[in-house]
Amino acid sequence: MSAQTVDQIFVLIKAWLMGHVPIAFQPIASAILSVAPVLVVFPLLFAITTVLERKGLGRMQNRYGPNRVGPYGFLQPMADGIKSLTKEDIIPRSADAVVHFLAPLLLVLASFLAYAVLPIGRNMVITDLNAGVLFFFAIGSMVELAVFMAGWSSRSKYSLLGAMRAVAQMISYEIPLVLSAIVVIMATGTLSTVAIVDKQAVYTHGVAHWFLFTPWGFVGFILFMIAATAESNRSPFDLPEGESEIIAGYYIEYSGFKFALFFLGEYLGMFATSGLAITLFLGGWSAPVSFLTWIPSYIWFFLKLLVFIFVFIWVRGTFPRLRMDQLMGLAWKFMLPMTLLNVFDVGIWHLMPHGILRWIVCTAVLILPAMLLSRTLNRKQKLQTRTYRYAD
Amino acid sequence: MTVTFLILAALTIIGASAAMGLRNLIHCVLALTLGFVGLAMLYLELGAQFVGFTQILVYVGAVAILSVFAIMMTRSAGPHAEPALSASWIIGLVVAGATFAVLAWAILSSGITAPATEAPDVSVKQIGDALMHSYAVPLEIMGLLLTAALIGAVIIAMPQEKTP
């Protein structure tokens, strides 16, 4: 088998299977064959990630993680799954039963829908939408509604507080998220994820044209990841969950399988935003250097995704949770100016001739304001007495 | 009329009428969101991909959430003793019914027929080109309007300085 065949093996298998399906059923069979692997692989990745996360966090805190169920504790998600399936499904008596039931479904649905436009390998994408990136963000905004539904329908103060925090945070960070993704759209001139990856999968001097390897791409990538962390409610932006303050936030009143669905939705959202970051900045399924292109494309994608997951765990193990005003301050005072500046920077990059001068100018345009901004924000602030508008 | 259209139309009408008819305000907004999603899907069905996704992004992601926030902040989410409909609700219904009758009569009697053509393939690039060339001035005005609306909304919603 040549490298080409290995790279396209799943596409070939699908084509071979489609040959056995009568013409009338081909559209639906094709859809099922495209969607089913995603429905299997990413929940499986979720299961593995929960173990890896607990073990990794444990190691960062000088302890072993779970190591009792199965070899090295790798059957822990099975035990967790069985436990959550067999637990009683409690619906609070005062809860709004219909909305309470619909919220986790909507969350998981929205999280899965986002995978429709992620190119997992060469020719491996469910649909190549013309407005793929826009679709991704539109679906992402449905998550906010699901979170609000969960928090409101539970009729609990903690869950309502969590939902309000989550919605405020997600709306605030959606702007930097979209603005930091816009630089790539500006550079490629398309909203299609497949075309964006194709633009990055070319090599000069053996190095890929990943947008990470440009000044605006690098800054955009970092800003995108910060916003994505906030968007997926991961630590250090996990105020909506905040175990120590509001217990579990918007899903405190959920139990059993619905609770597991919330976890699944959260992790799927994290994978999806990581996948989009890979697609936009890290060349999707392409290899970083041309002599490694013999490695199949889907392996590259999942390798990058694993690195992202590791970084997410690493960040979670390191940083303390932000305060609400710090969170908002970061979004509006640092992220927003930097993303706008980045949009400006990619315009300069586009208009200047190739060469070293372009690099210097674009880096300077980003670094100098970033330093000024961070100095201004770091300045010792005078503490003032707090006033409460609603408490008294 | 295809099955898809019928399903989506039913979804939209159910969402819209529930949004206007339910008692609980949050339920109203959630139903309204359903109606907006139905409309977005109708746009997709009509081949307007960009508009459909923009509809979801703006209405589900922003307007619905904004309305929910407004409801929570005005404390109108709880159960109400007073009636949900205004005193002159009959007039409202009659006017709406009459409007629908007139519109339907106009549509049905106009005799417009459109051949069922292939859906035009509009790429995002074309829309962007149109926005940047023939619609550049409206786009600028829109940007100005949005900025003004942003500032205006902030100023209106800002807490007033308490005068001693």
Added chain:
Amino acid sequence: MSPLTSYLLLSAMIFSIGLAGALSRRNAILVLSGIELMLNAANLNFIAFWRYGPNPAALTGIMFTIFSISIAAAEAAVGLGIILAVYRHTRNTDLDQMNSMKG
């Protein structure tokens, strides 16, 4: 019934529902939602006419809809801001009771 006619009828239906809601509900936020629905009905008309019209390549319907959505977003922000300001003043969002300018 041609597809265009059915889309127009649906649009008229949504418009009437929005109008009925805007005229008969007491809560200001829902009145605003009714107006949003009416705007959306107009948008559906634009898209339907663009799709079945004589010159879909001109993109006029899509452009109108995009601008209309942006205006609706601005309208929602300002409208809800006004409602919040009024609520802060009167502690109420009931439109029937906002009659202080009645002669």
Added chain:
Amino acid sequence: MLGEGLLKGLAETARNFFGSYAGKDRLTTLQFPEERAPRIEASRNFPFLVYDGADPEAGLRCVSCFICEKECPPKCIFIEKSTDKKPDAVGKQQFYPARFNIDVSVCMSCQICVEVCPFDAIKMDVAFEEASTGRFSDLLWPKQRLAKSNDYYHEIHPTEAAGVDAELAAARAKAAAPKPAPAAAPAAAPAAPPASGGAAE
């Protein structure tokens, strides 16, 4: 520059992560049922009753004086006095507890019963794997379960037990001596701690 501290923190956690695979000093957890930490002598959990010799009934030091029952703050000790008498640790004829129960679901391990016992009969145990499935029956410990030998006491708290044994031996010697010379008694009394004086009584 913004982010300097963040990188420092990330480096520290990374050092912990990789260090935990390299050596024991960054992985301090003990895997409990298989590995156990060395026992600390001063640790304590629930009280137990000490007996001398081989027979838990005959050698029980407790004389059912009810002091611990009265002093127990959560009132988790229940004693029933016997009708007959038996020789105590010093050899004197004393009552003994017919029943001695401790409700460990109530006990708060305060050690006050041990402090007040004049006969060194109740001491603190270190065993902590006492979970049981019976909520009521298994948590009310009877005399049979509470009684543990002096050897066990020596094993868990060696220094403390040695001191207690020395005092008891002194008391026994004092009791065995018919009538000590009046000159010897005042010399011994100030040197002995008050507890031994009480025990000899």
